[in-house]
Amino acid sequence: MMNQNLLVELFVEELPPKALKRLGESFAGVLADSLKAQGLATADAVVSAFASPRRLAVHVTAVADKAADKPVSQKLMPVSVGLDATGKPTAALLKKLAALGADESAVAGLKRVGEGKAETLMLDSVQPGVALATGLQRALEEALAKLPIPKVMGYQLADGWTTVNFVRPAHGLVALHGADLVDIAVLGLKAGRNTVGHRFEAAKPVVSLTDADSYAAQLKTEGAVIASFAERRAEIVCQLAARAAEVGGSVKPIEDEALLDEVTALVERPNVLVGEFESEFLTVPQECLILTMKANQKYFPLLDAAGKLTNKFLIVSNIAPEDVSAVVGGNERVVRPRLADAKFFFDQDRKKSLESRLSGLAKVVYHNKLGTQGERVERVRAIAGAIAGRLGVDAAAVDTAARLAKTDLLTDMVGEFPELQGIMGGYYAKHDGLCETVADAIEDHYKPRFAGDELPRNPVGVVVALADKLETLVGMFGIGQLPTGDKDPFALRRHALGVIRMLIERDLDLPLSELLNEAASPFGALITDASGALADFVYDRLAGSLREQGYSAQEVDAVLSQRPQRLxxxxxxxxxxxxxxxxxxxxxxxxxxxxxxxxxxxxxxxxxxxxxxxxxxxxxxxxxxxxxxxxxxxxxxxxxxxxxxxxxxxxxxxxxxxxxxxxxxxxxxxxxxxxxxxxxxxxxxxxxxxxxxxxxxxxx
Missing domain, CATH: 1.10.730 (Isoleucyl-tRNA Synthetase; Domain 1)
Known part of the structure; x- marks a missing residue:
């Protein structure tokens, strides 16, 4: 038995960038785990995952060319069934032995385990270890079957007849055990030692791998590809910081882990460049410009020391020409119309007040069982008014904010970028001359939007945010639209956690049952009473949150089992x-x-x-x-x-x-x-x- 390092690579067309990181981790993890389970790799084998836009690969240390044989002891049948009164084998025992590849000669070597009626015949044998080619074939098929593929596509192989289903068409397979090829095949491909480098930057179009250990180095030097997702990501982070330092003025690229992962999945050898747009676009709210640059172009906007957007941005290019002016100029030309659209939307939206848009909400369907957005707004106003009365918060300001909070859904900017709802409402409210308290409440009423997000800034915003989330929770539970498993299309778990955080962190003296009952009142006969199930749902979310904060399950259970009304x-x-x-x-x-x-x-x-x-x-x-x-x-x-x-x-x-x-x-x-x-x-x-x-x- 000989141990050598193993390399497996599947070369494909461009993989979905938002899924690449998970695809790479799954491919490497499942394949390595299968090799370990088959005895071809040890439990402490080092597993290295590789994932670039056009490849998934894994390197596993100390893989055997054949797994060790294993002694196995198989239970056959009770002695009373397998042997007759004279101790000779019965027909049943001989049939069982034959099925296991043994004959009557094995009877003498059978062991007896147990005593009396429980005594059992056992057959000791040796199970041959699996050969690497067989075991790796099994491991590779399992790894591909378990890939978290967002969407499968079908394509034909070169024979013109055979159809294969996979995430993207596959064009190459490498399997090297040390310097030796491993004879495996998958997706119509037979394993070899050749892979393909960068589309434009590679020194050679085809990279012939010397052995398993030379994979990353050869791809980098000959193929101009950084195969490791983690290494490529770290290189991008380093270059982003370096280019920002070159710009000067203490600017920093915006921090966005999801964008960083996506860009890492789009390039094989990153080259970060600095772009610039006209300063006149900075009159548009920076959230709009940042979103369009990130979402549409995958750029990293640069912010100054105060967190304000500058007119420079960073481009993560996949090529590194000697003269980068054409690349930079091309990107600047592409981003300009995007920013111009944002400016146009902003200018047009401000020509109509939020108040004038209010009637339009009656034409926007919220839910077929719960009516329009206009009807929903009236329910939120009623709930917010009741909460404001309990807390002694400015009722007029609360009502204005609740009444106008959803009107920005009818603006061009939010129509183009739904992520800006609330944010744009705050800007347009200030433009309409509404006080800062109301404008901030309109902007903040979606908060907290995610775990760790900040809460609304002022009491008016807290009241409207509570009312908005409670209306959603009570309404959806009242029509039976409960979350199931991982599916939560109306974000009810997030809404419940938002209510919990506001009640606790703002120290609001609002008993939960009374709050849920008041939130149900504006619905009338539109919903059925689900307050009990909704209360259980809220306490379940609270229990999970408290355990994450370090409280023991016993402590949490002891307190929450009493259903304390004041959170x-x-x-x-x-x-x-x-x-x-x-x-x-x-x-x-x-x-x-x-x-x-x-x-x-x-x-x-x-x-x-x-x-x-x-x-x-x-x-x-x-x-x-x-x-x-x-x-x-x-x-x-x-x-x-x-x-x-x-x-x-x-x-x-x-x-x-x-x-x-x-x-x-x-x-x-x-x-x-x-x-x-x-x-x-x-x-x-x-x-x-x-x-x-x-x-x-x-x-x-």
Whole structure:
């Protein structure tokens, strides 16, 4: 058995750039994992993924030309079935052996495992290790089958008859084990050692690879291709910084990881150049110019030290001519009409006020079951007005912002760039003479748009953003449009997290159930009541968020199982639970709480609530009643003032009387009056212990 490094490359037509990174990682990972599973590569083999616009490749260290043979022990059948009374093999045993490639001579070597009726016949044999060509063929087919292909296309092979389905037409296959070819084939291609370099920059049109280890170096020197996605990306980052430094003035390219990945997937050997456009375009909101340069041209706009857009941008070219003026000039000519369109849209949009566009929302369908955008705006206004009244926020400003927040959907700029909705509404509101508070609220009412995004800047914006998200959540749940699996077309998970963040981070005293009920009111009979399912949905999102923040599943479960209505209390409740869990009495009290809960669950009908002191017969139950009378006022006072830690810590004094109660007292006494009284005592104990959190959830 000989170990050498392995290289596999599939050469194809241009791969979808937004998917290239995932395609490269999947191709390398699945192929390497398959080789390891077959015993051709060790668990610690180093796997290097390569992905460029026209190739997927993987390099795996120390791959064997043949996997080691493996001893295997196969269970055949019970001894009583395989051997007759004289110890000779039965027909069933001989048939089983024949199916495994053995004959009667193997009977003498069979092992017996177990005893008595459970005794079983076992056949020990050696499973030959798989040859590299066979194993690699299997691994490559598995890697291609599991590629996360966005969209499959069909194409014909050179014979003119055979149709192949793949992400893009494939034109070459390389498989080298050291310097040796591995005989495999896929997609109508037979493996060789030749690959193709850069379309325009390669020193040779065809690169003949010496061995597996020379792949990256030969492609770079002979083919003018940086095959590694990570290396190419790092090179682009380095060049972006260098070109920005050459421009001077402390300018920096805009940070955009998705754009960086996409550009890395578009070039094989990056060459970053500086372009420029006319300063007059800077009168257009910079968000418009930045978006058109990024989305349409894949340029990196340059921002000054204050974060303002400059009239220079960076181009990531795929060629490196001696005279770059033609490349730069061509890109400047291409971007100019894009910027001119943005300026035209901006100038035209400002000729009509947001107010004048309001009636047009009645003609825009929001959802076939929920009506138009105009009807939706009225619902958002109603919800926002109710929230503003609760919080004491300027009702007139809230109503104006809620009424006009969606009007920018009818502008040319948002029609061209939907990503700018809200942002353009803010600009046009200021142009219309609306106050900054309202304009900012219009811009911010979509926030937070994504995880980690900032919240609305002012209270008016928070109210309108809450109303907007609640209207979506209540409406979609009310017509049964719930997220399923990975599908969430209305971004309900994001909306729920946005509501949670605003309630908590802005410390809003708004009970969740009341908020959901008020949000449902403007819908009338248009929806069915789904407040319970929606509340569960919100708490589920909150639970996930809290676990990501470092709280344990037990802590989160203990607090959220009580469905606290004021989400602003949750951080204090969690801190109190964590402090309580550190007490020496915590484990015993949590276990006792769980026991009490189980007892109360078995009671049919309403739980007894009145404890009659005259019926307390045992000293242990009298002691518990007395302890509750002493501790409950302290715990209640701390709870009412929001001192949840003190409320829970007061319970520590209950450990001794609770333990004594369960040791000495029979709860389910035969006497009905005694039994009911003791159940009422436990019910009082249970209510006191679980006001802050369900302590039974802390019990292991």
């Amino acid at each position: 602003t209390d949750i951080a204090r409740r969690l801190a109190a639970v964590r402090a309580f869990a550190a007490l020496p009495e915590a484990a015993a009290l949590a276990a006792a709480n769980k026991r009490v809960g189980n007892i109360l669950k078995k009671i049919e009908g309403e739980l007894p609530v009145e404890v009659k002191p005259a019926l307390l017969a045992e000293e242990a139950e009298k002691a518990l009643f007395s302890a509750l009378g002493e501790i409950a006022p302290k715990a209640d006072t701390a709870f009412e003032t929001g001192d949840y830690a003190a409320s829970l810590q007061a319970l520590a004094a209950l450990r001794t009387p609770v333990d004594a109660f369960f040791d000495k007292v029979m709860v389910n006494a035969e006497d009905v009056a005694l039994r009911t009284n003791r159940q009422a005592l436990l019910n009082r104990l249970y209510g006191l212990m679980n006001r802050v959190a369900d302590l039974s959830r802390l019990s292991a």
